[in-house]
Amino acid sequence: MSNSSSQPTEFNPLAMVDMWQDMRALVEEWESKYNCSPADAAAAFQEFSAALVDQPKST
Incomplete structure (x- = not known):
């Protein structure tokens, strides 16, 4: 993954592991909640x- 200009310089790439785990848990929750x-x-x-x-950043 490349560092883009929209990415804060203090971002820890290792946090992506936690993000992926959170996203997987959310997908599993949707499977159950929406029976999909x-x-x-x-x-x-x-x-x-x-x-x-694609949305502009909110302030």
Whole structure:
């Protein structure tokens, strides 16, 4: 993963491990809550995260 200009310099790349674990837990929660497949929950997450990247940063 490359360091982009939108990434704060103090970001710890090792935090990504925790982020991935949190995201996996969220996908599992959606599977249960919405009675959907892992693929459906992951697709929803992917679309949401793609939309987030394209939004202007809120202050």
